[in-house]
Amino acid sequence: MSSRSFDPFYPSTYKRRVVGLNSRHDGGIGSRSTYSSYSAPFSFASSRRSYPMHSRVISSSVLLSAPVTAAATDLRLDQAAQVSSEFKVLRTQEKAELQDLNDRFVSFIDRVHDLEQQNKLLETELMLLRQRQTQPSNLKALYEQEIHQLHAVLDGARSEKQAAQDHKNQLEHVFKNMQKQYEDEVLAREEAEMHLMDARKGADEAALGQAEFEKKVENLLDELDFLKRVCESELAELQAQIHYTAEVTVEMEVAKPDLSASLRDIRLQYEKLAQNNLQSAEEWFTNKMKVMTVGSARDTESARSAKDEAGEYRRLLRARSLEIEACREMNQALENQIQEVEEKQSAEVQALQDTISQLEDDLRVNKADMARYLKDYQELLNVKMALDIEIAAYRHKPLKLLEGEESRLNVSAPAHSVYSQTMYCSPSYGQLQLCSASPLLMSSSRWYSSTLSTEEKISSSQAQQAEASPPNEPEVDDRGEDGEEVVIKMEEEKDEEDGEGEEVGDEEQEEEEEKSKETV
Template sequence: MLKPSISFKAHHANEKEEMQALIVRFAGYIVEVQALEQRNTALPAELTALHSRYKGSPTGIGEEYELKFKEVWELIEVLTNEKGAADIERGYLEEEVEVWRLKVEEELALKEELLKKLHDEEVAELRKQIEYSKMTAELDGDRPDLAVASRSVQEAEKWYKSKFDTLKEHAGKHEEHMKTMKDEITTFHNKVTELQSQIDQLEDMDGVIAQMEPQLCETKLEMTKYPQDYQELLHIKLQLDVEITTYRKLLEEEEQRNTAHCGDITPRVGRLLNLFKNDL
């Protein structure tokens, strides 16, 4: 009578150990499946972020840098051309002013010399006439001739003064024209200075862009790696999906096998399996 009892206890103990081992295996499966599911849940977010980063930021940064670099170079070229044209125009104006200055100085010198010569000749002639008139007056006592000579001197001085005033007026007009030309030169000079300042600023900006070029190259290089990383993550996700499906099938097969093996003797195993499946 003791043997059946011992045999039953031994069988019961074996079933208990088998159930505990099964529970441990299931627990290991569940932990691994839960970890895989968590990883699988996180992968879409990582893929989305990587995809967004691949399609947005790096390309945008690269295009923005290249567009800005192109705009700066185009602006530098335009300003350089404008500065060159302004320098040429200023050179023309300076040459024209110099020509006018020399021409005016030469004309003034010639007119002054001519007027001085005419004045000297007229004064000399008038003096001769006065001397002659004096001599005639002394000889003939003819006073009206002296009056005529005096009037001739006054008329000569008046004519000289009129010519001199005309010459001064003409010289004043030339000076006004020269002043206008100088003002234009000053305006062009200021414009050239302003353009040079803008070019200097753009060259400084170009230096900054040149310093950013290594970063741009690095960004482009990093951008070329994104598709590969995206494909690797996608491949990992697919592998995890396959592994999760496999583990689920294994759990179901293990559950069916143990249910058929244990029958009604181990209903707790079925409840535990259902409990662990619900945890999944």
């Protein structure tokens, strides 16, 4: 059986194989030729890690001819049996710890990839934010241009407001003048109505006077008729008296005087008086009728003119009322328009103020987001640098171990190899137990280190395992109970970048072993 010596300075990905050939198929005890190479004796004062002797079955290819006593062989066999069982427990613990470390390393790599993606996203966002921030002057110019335009619109609105105010004042002045004219027209109308009422009153009085005069004329006409009848009756009586007197006078011509001439005179006087009265009454009536007709015509004309004037005044009043109403409506419309313009301007100014405030808030939020992104980016960069340093430390650890091994080999004493026979016993339950004979040590220090108690070896190996535990675990391949071949493998996955370093370290280790063998 051949094996490679385990050393804590070897890289954890080295493959270590233990190959055993059994000359018997019945599972008995067989003697194996082994070789072992030691670079330094076991010592607690050594600065490198030291594992107990049961961690590898180490044998040398050079056979020593020195005899081994039976007592030493039994002692080493017992110690090897005890240490092999403890070695299995220790290697199981190491395997679990290495699996945990591998999981942590995978999680670190995933986290690094996630952080790199987040870093790219943050860089993209930072680039976009910088591109946005590279144009503050254009935004300011746009704001200033918009503000100038709004100021121009505001000035135009103010000028329009001033013009509307002037027009309003002018309309108010016109309205006052028209109101004054309206009041004058109302007074004139009232005066005209008073004149009309007086004229109507005069016309009524004239109509009453005319009626009275007509009644007087009728009374006078009746009286004239009556007087005519009276006069006719008197004339008839007088004529009758005259006939009677004539008859009397005929009969008594001598005794009575002639009264015809006096009666004729009286008749003429009465007729003349009646005609004078009639003529005077007709003249008075005619004059009175003329006066009343002229007065009635005059009153009718004045009433017509007053009525026309009142109609004209009414038409003018209606027109002025319509103009005043139109002016009022125009004034109200202008006031509403001015109010709407003011409200619109105030709303636009408020909207612009809100827009400016919103843009300022957005700018402030963008600045805060940029600062937060920069802070997160810096933190991610720090985390990435820390992870890069940790990864670099993990990557360069095998090289450091190789360098430490080279320095240890250069400083340590030459290796010694002894021949030992390894006995394998096959138990009834199918498990293989490793029994090895310890080599004969050449010095007292080596003998002292080899005869240390098993507990001290286990405690020292556990203490040194916390500092630098090898990431590979041995895999024991049992090819069957017949014991034809036993293979113990120690393998672990490693990155492609560390592959070449591992091969170089393996070759250097083999060269060191060959040199130590030649020296022995």
